[in-house]
Amino acid sequence: MSRAPIPTYTFALVVVKLGRKIALIRDEKNGRAWSLPGGRIDVGEELLSAARRYAANETGLSVELEGVLRVQHTLVDGGEARLRVCVVARPSDDRDLKTVSDAHSATTQWFSREQLTTLSLKSKEVKQFVDLALDGPVYPLSLLSWEQ
Numbered sequence: 001m002s003r004a005p006i007p008t009y010t011f012a013l014v015v016v017k018l019g020r021k022i023a024l025i026r027d028e029k030n031g032r033a034w035s036l037p038g039g040r041i042d043v044g045e046e047l048l049s050a051a052r053r054y055a056a057n058e059t060g061l062s063v064e065l066e067g068v069l070r071v072q073h074t075l076v077d078g079g080e081a082r083l084r085v086c087v088v089a090r091p092s093d094d095r096d097l098k099t100v101s102d103a104h105s106a107t108t109q110w111f112s113r114e115q116l117t118t119l120s121l122k123s124k125e126v127k128q129f130v131d132l133a134l135d136g137p138v139y140p141l142s143l144l145s146w147e148q
Contacts, residue, residue, distance in 0.1 A: 011085070013038035027104070048087070064091075068086070
């Protein structure tokens, strides 16, 4: 007897780092709290492509993905599930963070780990992911594989 599939919403989060600084975004949707670039993956979109897209749209940077920080699977009310994959990346060129507010983000800025304590963060996980990106462990991207 087959079972019905569990509706699963998949999200990509990206810790973009430049040396010991992290790019955070702030938008109107989150009460102006600072967060990591990321969001829900579009239907038919590949996970790592979504991570690069979110980093580019929200920070203005083209990035090289370096590794996986965490894979989280959470059951939510109604029998659905959320899958979040957080990756670490670095800018692939020397362009600056975007400075113009748009639908993706209002403000983007580089911060040190120490500065995070003075910010209103979207969640405590922002700092946890930043700590992982700076101190490890960071797992190889090959940890993510696709069924043949």
